Amino acid sequence: MLNYTIRRLILAIPTLLFISLIIFALLKLAPGNPLGDLPLTIPPEVRAKMREALGVNKPLLVQYILWLKEFFWVEPLHLFDVLFGTHFSDGMQRIISWQTRSPVFDIIAQRIPQTLWVVGLAYVVGVLIALPIGILSAYRQYSVFDQVGTFASMLGLAVPPFFSGVLVILVFSVYLGWFPAIYDTNLQVNDWHSFVEQLRQMVMPVLVLAIQTTSQISRYLRSSMLDNLSQDYVRTARAKGMTEWVVVMTHVLRNSMIPVITVIALGVPAIFGGAIVTEQIFLVNGIGQLLISAIYSNDLPMVQTLTFIFAVLIVVFNLIADLLYGVLDPRIRYD
Amino acid sequence: MLDGDDHQDGGEVLVHHEVHRGRKLVEVRGLKMYFPITAGVLRRKVGDVKAVDNLSFDIYEGETLGLVGESGCGKSTTGRAVLRLYDVTDGMVKIDGQEIAKADAGIVRKMRPTMQMVFQDPQASLNPRMTVASIIREPLDEHTKLSKKEKLDRIYELMDAVGLNRRFANRYPHEFSGGQRQRIGIARALALNPKFIVCDEPIAALDVSIQAQVVNLLEELQDRLGLTYLFISHDLSMVRHIADRVAVMYLGQMAELAPRDALYEEPLHPYTEALLSAVPDPDPATETRRERIILRGDVPSPANPPKGCNFCTRCPKVMDVCKDVEPEFRQVRPGRFVACHLYGETTR
Numbered sequence A: 001m002l003n004y005t006i007r008r009l010i011l012a013i014p015t016l017l018f019i020s021l022i023i024f025a026l027l028k029l030a031p032g033n034p035l036g037d038l039p040l041t042i043p044p045e046v047r048a049k050m051r052e053a054l055g056v057n058k059p060l061l062v063q064y065i066l067w068l069k070e071f072f073w074v075e076p077l078h079l080f081d082v083l084f085g086t087h088f089s090d091g092m093q094r095i096i097s098w099q100t101r102s103p104v105f106d107i108i109a110q111r112i113p114q115t116l117w118v119v120g121l122a123y124v125v126g127v128l129i130a131l132p133i134g135i136l137s138a139y140r141q142y143s144v145f146d147q148v149g150t151f152a153s154m155l156g157l158a159v160p161p162f163f164s165g166v167l168v169i170l171v172f173s174v175y176l177g178w179f180p181a182i183y184d185t186n187l188q189v190n191d192w193h194s195f196v197e198q199l200r201q202m203v204m205p206v207l208v209l210a211i212q213t214t215s216q217i218s219r220y221l222r223s224s225m226l227d228n229l230s231q232d233y234v235r236t237a238r239a240k241g242m243t244e245w246v247v248v249m250t251h252v253l254r255n256s257m258i259p260v261i262t263v264i265a266l267g268v269p270a271i272f273g274g275a276i277v278t279e280q281i282f283l284v285n286g287i288g289q290l291l292i293s294a295i296y297s298n299d300l301p302m303v304q305t306l307t308f309i310f311a312v313l314i315v316v317f318n319l320i321a322d323l324l325y326g327v328l329d330p331r332i333r334y335d
Numbered sequence B: 001m002l003d004g005d006d007h008q009d010g011g012e013v014l015v016h017h018e019v020h021r022g023r024k025l026v027e028v029r030g031l032k033m034y035f036p037i038t039a040g041v042l043r044r045k046v047g048d049v050k051a052v053d054n055l056s057f058d059i060y061e062g063e064t065l066g067l068v069g070e071s072g073c074g075k076s077t078t079g080r081a082v083l084r085l086y087d088v089t090d091g092m093v094k095i096d097g098q099e100i101a102k103a104d105a106g107i108v109r110k111m112r113p114t115m116q117m118v119f120q121d122p123q124a125s126l127n128p129r130m131t132v133a134s135i136i137r138e139p140l141d142e143h144t145k146l147s148k149k150e151k152l153d154r155i156y157e158l159m160d161a162v163g164l165n166r167r168f169a170n171r172y173p174h175e176f177s178g179g180q181r182q183r184i185g186i187a188r189a190l191a192l193n194p195k196f197i198v199c200d201e202p203i204a205a206l207d208v209s210i211q212a213q214v215v216n217l218l219e220e221l222q223d224r225l226g227l228t229y230l231f232i233s234h235d236l237s238m239v240r241h242i243a244d245r246v247a248v249m250y251l252g253q254m255a256e257l258a259p260r261d262a263l264y265e266e267p268l269h270p271y272t273e274a275l276l277s278a279v280p281d282p283d284p285a286t287e288t289r290r291e292r293i294i295l296r297g298d299v300p301s302p303a304n305p306p307k308g309c310n311f312c313t314r315c316p317k318v319m320d321v322c323k324d325v326e327p328e329f330r331q332v333r334p335g336r337f338v339a340c341h342l343y344g345e346t347t348r
Helices: A002-029 A044-054 A060-084 A104-139 A144-158 A161-175 A192-229 A232-239 A244-272 A276-282 A287-296 A300-328 B004-019 B075-082 B105-111 B132-143 B148-161 B166-170 B178-190 B208-225 B236-242 B260-265 B270-277 B284-289 B341-347
Strands: B024-039 B044-060 B064-068 B090-095 B115-118 B196-200 B228-232 B245-250 B253-259 B330-333 B336-338
Touching: A002 A060, A002 A300, A060 A104, A060 A300, A104 A144, A104 A192, A104 A244, A104 A276, A104 A287, A104 A300, A144 A192, A161 A192, A161 A276, A192 A244, A192 A276, A232 A244, A232 B115, A244 A300, A276 A287, A287 A300, B024 B075, B024 B228, B044 B075, B044 B228, B044 B253, B064 B075, B064 B236, B075 B090, B075 B196, B075 B228, B115 B178, B132 B148, B132 B166, B132 B178, B148 B166, B148 B178, B178 B208, B208 B228, B208 B236, B228 B236, B236 B260, B245 B260, B245 B270, B253 B260, B253 B270
Parallel strands: B064 B228, B064 B245, B115 B196, B196 B228
Antiparallel strands: B024 B044, B024 B090, B245 B253, B253 B336, B330 B336
């Protein structure tokens, strides 16, 4: 398994380089001017100087390689410096956002906690709700519970968050007034009261995002459970005189989780990508919101870096999903 | 069904028969297993597949009852229903004195150690994520209070008994050959010292050389542990080898039940006759002269069996009465039960 992992990681390098090149090329091909938002009163020679300062005038290849160097060399070095108090990266050029003129990674570090709290928690909640629904729908196939669950899942998958988000704001904030409509990022959690406040403002975005996850995972689990429930080894387990709980929870569920866990693992990169629409609706200033505002203002280094991080996460979690498959299913061996 | 009249008629013979047979370990009366057919948007029930329809038979302690019939005749369903792996539609099953067909799940679970099953597909019937040791240990965990050490000893003992190397205890089922997997299945079934084992085509998925090994193993275990088998198979020669008595099923019903030698010597039911005529003879001289009875037509659907005798649509000796009246499954000679109008008069 170790050899397999190393081989996959080595193979990931050309893949990621290729992806970064594609992202870079696409962004350069896209129309837009990083100085487009600046006042027209700025004289042309100043503009030219600003362009030069951003490095937009250099040949494309040079720009690309400089970005590679900054991403793969300077930023890791800087991280090392921050962690261990060394000074290796002093004076080196980090990736700078054109919008704010501050390092891209500093902004990401500011934004990631909000995203992880809201989107990550929504994912966990969504999966936790999905498990019992999936198990019970399969165990009682075609029962009322299953039919209702199927209908609700279809609804959850079909209704986009920009609709459900606005709907829950309307119902729970405007009409009922239970939860705040706006997510307050400045809230410091330091006592019980602020903790409750934090929970209250997280409920709606987490709920809206969890609906999607729940619908998807519960469907996967249901069909996987159905596959396994009719298997011969389940009858063997019953013939052994196991209780239904043991039959379903140890025999069937464990085997059914193999494909579902890989689906769950493959969904994790999306957490770090944030939820562009939902974050906008609830004004959570997370990664999704960062990405969309960077796109609006032609902040190419920011967009390039964020997109590339997503690509890395997707490649890594694909590998993790494959490895999990090998761990969970003894029939699969990678060596 | 063994109705009252026949009991009185053949009762004495039956009693006489039981004397040297020992006690009845398994009693099945009027066993019915119907599977609902649903249709339409609302999945309304529109009919039943009568997989097993009104079976009655006994299995005596220490004997092997062979259950034969063509595919789809309800052999496996019978085996599973007898062990209450299905919720039976109707009927009574008594194993070791305990009624289980209608008993609570809890009572049935308590009975599981007494009755076990060896399954047809040795690959699919073992949980792919459990090692051999955990497969055999699980019933011990559930039904006994042995210590860890005792359980491990028992696992090794069972693996020895079925001829599996102890070193394989921590391997997974997919790492074994078909014959070895069936041995795991047998070891698992033996774990709790059962009295009665249903062998549901235990050799059908194995090649011939391995079939002999597994059958010999089953026979050896029977001698050593005094097991009682219900041996389900479509391999008539194998059944002739292993069974003491043979039951022949057709379309969910029992056609004939008789001691092995008598049945193979002189089949009474026309279906048994046809079935036995299909067994090839290893001797080329007799094989070329063997006269096969070729049945015409297909097996009727068990959802819509024919009126009268189930076999009347294909029977070479069909009479008018067969198409109207369902023959009773009755004892026509000592120890021989047949459901056929040809023998209607002999007992009356």
